[in-house]
Amino acid sequence: MNKRGILIVSVGTSHKDAREKSIEIIEHLVRTKFPECSIQVAFTSDSIRKKIFQQTGIVIDNVESAINRFYSNGILDIIIQPIHLISGYDYEEVMKILLKYKKLNFIIGKPLLSNHQDLDRIINILKKRYDSLPRSEVLVLMGHGTSHPANIIYEQIQQRLNQLGLSRFYVGTLSAKPSLSDVMLLLKEVKVQKVLLVPLMLVAGNHAKEDMVGQKSDSWKNRLEREGFFVQYELKGLGEYQEIQEVYVKRIEESMNLLDK
Secondary structure, eight states, X not given: OOSEEEEEEEOOOSOHHHHHHTHHHHHHHHHHHOTTSEEEEEESOHHHXXXXXXXXXXXXXXXXHHHHHHHHTTOXXXXXXXXXXXXXXXXXXXXXXXXXXXXXXXXXXXXXXXXXXXXXXXXXXXXXXXXXXXXXXXXXXXXXXXXXXXXXXXXXXXXXXXXXXXXXXXXXXXXXXXXXXXXXXXXXXXXXXXXXXXXXXXXXXXXXXXXXXXXXXTSXXXXXXXXXXXXXXXXXXGGGSHHHHHHHHHHHHXXXXXXXX
């Protein structure tokens, strides 16, 4: 029987293609790297888990059911790796759930963006992919945003982009600051007409396909076009980058070393 468990936690997505390109690849890499461990995946969004069940009949655990599954198999040493971008409410909720289990010996790994080194890693990946854009075009990155204090990370990314001279890269969020309205004010100041929209999210799921480039009137694409911008887009989540996938595996490796001490 496996003595250790690894739980990969994400908000999840109901879009099969987005899951396959990001979450499932990360899961495969973790299974390959740690074959001696019991590996499970949990989604924190009840609505997404319900939708997947309705669509496919597949049952995906939430954090508590996954932990209980480990318990029933006698596995009490567990590494939890959230594949969130920031340590916001979802991350904190995972921690609260874990604290209910008194017999559990666990380590929870850091999210993707935890320090300045993490910011530079993300920026370098984006720079490598998008720095060759024509000078007449800008990149607009759409993050989710949150009322949690961790939302400051989006402003920090923008500040770091500016410090590095990436003046044609802009960061906005769906539900916080900076907003798309904030970004559009900046675009009008520099008199740019062409915009490439890209999600600053782990998966290019519903938010990217609907809120960013969907048909509804308030999608970012439609709002930008009404303001006279020519808009193109790319549906590629951060979890699709090999470099990002490897970061999460490295996080688990670091936790494994701590569990050994």
